[in-house]
Amino acid sequence: ILNVEQSPQSLHVQEGDSTNFTCSFPSSNFYALHWYRWETAKSPEALFVMTLNGDEKKKGRISATLNTKEGYSYLYIKGSQPEDSATYLCAPGSGGYQKVTFGIGTKLQVIP
Amino acid sequence: NAGVTQTPKFQVLKTGQSMTLQCAQDMNHNSMYWYRQDPGMGLRLIYYSASEGTTDKGEVPNGYNVSRLNKREFSLRLESAAPSQTSVYFCASSDLIDRLLSGNTIYFGEGSWLTVV
Numbered sequence: 001i002l003n004v005e006q007s008p009q010s011l012h013v014q015e016g017d018s019t020n021f022t023c024s025f026p027s028s029n030f031y032a033l034h035w036y037r038w039e040t041a042k043s044p045e046a047l048f049v050m051t052l053n054g055d056e057k058k059k060g061r062i063s064a065t066l067n068t069k070e071g072y073s074y075l076y077i078k079g080s081q082p083e084d085s086a087t088y089l090c091a092p093g094s095g096g097y098q099k100v101t102f103g104i105g106t107k108l109q110v111i112p
Numbered sequence: 113n114a115g116v117t118q119t120p121k122f123q124v125l126k127t128g129q130s131m132t133l134q135c136a137q138d139m140n141h142n143s144m145y146w147y148r149q150d151p152g153m154g155l156r157l158i159y160y161s162a163s164e165g166t167t168d169k170g171e172v173p174n175g176y177n178v179s180r181l182n183k184r185e186f187s188l189r190l191e192s193a194a195p196s197q198t199s200v201y202f203c204a205s206s207d208l209i210d211r212l213l214s215g216n217t218i219y220f221g222e223g224s225w226l227t228v229v
Contacts, residue, residue, distance in 0.1 A: 101157060102156075
């Protein structure tokens with residue numbers, strides 16, 4: 001089971017601010033890195049799957065980068081909106097695609 | 113398209129009672145999972161099943177058993193419930209279609225809220 005660290009654990013930003021947070025994971029035996037968005041009282045939904053060092057993915061105002069050599073991924077949100085309020089989870093997979101372990105997540109609160 | 117369906121959604125148990133959480137997926141996925149979510153702990157993997165006929169322990173398997181009944185269904189059983197098992201339980205499924213394109217995206221059910229008193 002991988003040790004996954006996400007920081008910060010919680011974050012409050014004003015509407016319109018841009019923000020970013022970090023997922024750190026062991027760089028050895030890397031397979032894939034997933035980002036999920038988890039709104040309160042709902043189930044997590046996939047945002048991105050990243051597999052190659054240097055990958056950069058984008059969906060609207062949200063983007064993510066991946067560095068497999070040093071074992072980290074950044075998630076960026078440009079111009080945060082209240083609907084971006086959620087917990088953002090990262091999950092590296094390693095040693096076989098079934099072993100997906102989640103970090104605790106970064107809980108983002110966007111204040112109108 | 114139902115995706116991942118789990119039942120019951122809410123359950124209150126007395127300490128020592130047993131119960132089974134049911135899960136079914138209609139996406140023809142090979143892999144299925146059970147996670148629990150607790151405040152400050154994130155999602156922790158209880159058991160997973162890489163394919164029909166196989167099951168493996170995750171991070172927190174103690175107190176649970178699982179059955180991969182067929183490709184669609186993966187149940188989680190609490191034989192003798194304890195207050196420490198009060199949690200929200202998520203069933204999930206995934207499949208590896210193409211590592212470079214899709215990795216191993218996990219699709220979650222809506223969660224089952226279990227309280228053990």
